[in-house]
Amino acid sequence: MSIEILQSGLLATIQDLGRFGSQKYGVIVGGAMDPLAVRIGNILVGNEEGEAAIEITMYGTEILFKEDQLIAITGGQLDPHVDGEKLPMWRPVLIRKGQILHFKALRSGCRAYIAIAGGLEVPEVMGSKSTYLRAGIGGYEGRELRTGDILTFGYLTEHSKTLTKQLQEMPSHFTWSVNYSSFYTFKKKETIRILLGAEYERFTKDSQKKLISSPFKLTVNADRMGYQLEGTKLMLKKQFELLSEGVTYGTIQIPSNGQPIILMADCQTTGGYPKIGQVISADLPRLAQLQPGSEIRFQIVTIDEAEDILIEQEKDIHEVKIGIQFKVAG
Amino acid sequence: MLLEQKRISIRPLSDSALVVQLDKEINSIIHKNIMNLVKLIEEEPFEGFVEAVPCYNNVTIFYNPISVRRHVSHVPFKSAFEKVSASMMEYLDMLDDKMDIKNRLIEIPVVYGEEFGPDLEYVARFNNITPEKVIELHTKQDYLVYMIGFAPGFPFLGGIDKRIATPRKEKPRLSIPAGSVGIAGEQTGMYPLETPGGWQVIGKTPIELFTPKTSPPTYLQSGDKIRFIAISKDDYLAYKEPKQ
Numbered sequence: 001m002s003i004e005i006l007q008s009g010l011l012a013t014i015q016d017l018g019r020f021g022s023q024k025y026g027v028i029v030g031g032a033m034d035p036l037a038v039r040i041g042n043i044l045v046g047n048e049e050g051e052a053a054i055e056i057t058m059y060g061t062e063i064l065f066k067e068d069q070l071i072a073i074t075g076g077q078l079d080p081h082v083d084g085e086k087l088p089m090w091r092p093v094l095i096r097k098g099q100i101l102h103f104k105a106l107r108s109g110c111r112a113y114i115a116i117a118g119g120l121e122v123p124e125v126m127g128s129k130s131t132y133l134r135a136g137i138g139g140y141e142g143r144e145l146r147t148g149d150i151l152t153f154g155y156l157t158e159h160s161k162t163l164t165k166q167l168q169e170m171p172s173h174f175t176w177s178v179n180y181s182s183f184y185t186f187k188k189k190e191t192i193r194i195l196l197g198a199e200y201e202r203f204t205k206d207s208q209k210k211l212i213s214s215p216f217k218l219t220v221n222a223d224r225m226g227y228q229l230e231g232t233k234l235m236l237k238k239q240f241e242l243l244s245e246g247v248t249y250g251t252i253q254i255p256s257n258g259q260p261i262i263l264m265a266d267c268q269t270t271g272g273y274p275k276i277g278q279v280i281s282a283d284l285p286r287l288a289q290l291q292p293g294s295e296i297r298f299q300i301v302t303i304d305e306a307e308d309i310l311i312e313q314e315k316d317i318h319e320v321k322i323g324i325q326f327k328v329a330g
Numbered sequence: 331m332l333l334e335q336k337r338i339s340i341r342p343l344s345d346s347a348l349v350v351q352l353d354k355e356i357n358s359i360i361h362k363n364i365m366n367l368v369k370l371i372e373e374e375p376f377e378g379f380v381e382a383v384p385c386y387n388n389v390t391i392f393y394n395p396i397s398v399r400r401h402v403s404h405v406p407f408k409s410a411f412e413k414v415s416a417s418m419m420e421y422l423d424m425l426d427d428k429m430d431i432k433n434r435l436i437e438i439p440v441v442y443g444e445e446f447g448p449d450l451e452y453v454a455r456f457n458n459i460t461p462e463k464v465i466e467l468h469t470k471q472d473y474l475v476y477m478i479g480f481a482p483g484f485p486f487l488g489g490i491d492k493r494i495a496t497p498r499k500e501k502p503r504l505s506i507p508a509g510s511v512g513i514a515g516e517q518t519g520m521y522p523l524e525t526p527g528g529w530q531v532i533g534k535t536p537i538e539l540f541t542p543k544t545s546p547p548t549y550l551q552s553g554d555k556i557r558f559i560a561i562s563k564d565d566y567l568a569y570k571e572p573k574q
Contacts, residue, residue, distance in 0.1 A: 247343070
């Protein structure tokens with residue numbers, strides 16, 4: 001069982017939920033920009049939630065399926081088509097042998113994920129299949145997918161086998177799909193909730209106020225490493241030297257030009273710029289789905305609230321999981 | 331406990347990570363305590379522990395708040411952050427003098443100057459000394475590896491002799507080759523991967539600092555001591571030749 005990359009598109013990489021445990025060696029966590037979409041995709045095809053998926057950025061990727069294959073596409077609406085027909089997202093679908101999956105255009109969101117039943121057969125490096133582009137490790141030979149690459153899959157779980165069989169006997173996809181509206185808006189304006197960063201107090205009162213009262217625009221400098229924002233300048237009361245220390249996905253740093261940078265999935269393990277805020281984990285998927293040019297407003301929450309929101313989101317994911325099991329069994 | 335309680339602070343980095351800072355000061359004793367703390371946590375991890383990232387005077391502790399909360403429903407903590415903070419104070423109480431991690435001393439061969447260290451002359455001029463003196467001062471002391479960060483295997487080392495301190499380049503280079511040894515302010519370090527960067531490059535080591543197929547994946551680790559050894563261009567090339 002395999003697929004062949006016909007067109008890589010803008011950027012397609014293999015990502016799971018991240019490479020943990022090696023940050024003390026300077027090895028980044030990486031992983032999917034939108035881990036929620038990967039988890040739901042895997043649940044839909046009967047994989048373990050943390051199995052690696054293909055992260056498609058914006059548009060252009062084309063993939064040939066060499067056998068019948070159960071997949072699910074989640075995340076941003078990149079207009080997936082199979083042999084010229086629109087392919088439904090957020091549900092298990094069976095792609096038939098010889099068919100070509102094509103991500104035609106960026107409709108809403110920014111990154112789509114292909115979860116494939118059986119999982120992608122690439123070696124784990126330091127406990128993860130995620131592609132670490134800068135170090136050239138993980139994923140498919142440590143790099144982005146290119147034309148001609150052939151990807152193979154692991155063994156199907158019982159659940160995946162049942163789904164595949166059901167779909168082979170009916171018109172290739174179910175009529176239901178996961179309701180993602182509690183997780184995403186896919187709008188070009190998002191309110192992103194943040195915790196105060198370690199150096200928040202060292203910014204001027206005016207900048208502290210503007211952090212939440214004024215909108216920021218996501219520039220085109222928005223990739224897996226970081227999002228460069230544009231808006232009101234946020235200034236320190238006075239300059240000071242900060243030692244490098246741990247940073248993470250969602251850390252909002254303010255370099256000396258006063259324009260925020262949000263660190264994304266492929267961020268370095270440590271950083272030395274003042275941290276004004278930290279995006280809460282539950283809002284990282286929505287952040288990952290923002291297109292350049294989108295408007296971001298920040299809203300401050302407490303650590304207790306951030307945890308509660310995360311736990312609510314976890315419950316919602318659990319409900320999705322139960323719902324899928326119910327539908328498949330029914 | 332070895333540490334002064336009032337100097338310790340714990341703050342969230344995110345809803346899944348917190349920072350334990352042992353002191354505002356930076357020195358080898360504080361750092362030894364950080365490494366001891368990391369060792370204790372890794373040997374007897376709390377429920378939900380993910381990983382620890384030691385830095386100069388603090389350590390970032392990553393945890394899974396959902397599994398922490400799952401295990402605290404019956405005790406009076408209102409958040410995973412509070413619970414993990416309390417665990418940290420317990421670990422800190424367990425630190426004692428007898429814990430002594432031996433620092434490894436690692437020699438790093440470096441060829442200084444010319445094409446290997448294009449900024450050696452600048453560093454010398456900036457400090458009004460000769461390039462030879464820069465090399466002498468750079469190799470004469472041992473450096474503690476305070477942390478690995480910025481890139482895989484990139485060591486942040488203890489302070490250099492102030493007589494060779496040089497500010498970063500105004501405009502970072504677009505590409506600095508792997509193995510480059512540099513100076514930035516009062517810091518010195520080495521680039522494990524080819525990368526853009528603003529450090530003043532004074533030399534190059536043939537050592538591979540990042541080896542993803544080995545465990546651990548880096549040549550250096552936090553807590554090591556290193557010493558730079560000046561080598562010739564021939565030594566460098568011999569080192570780089572494949573071993574028979």
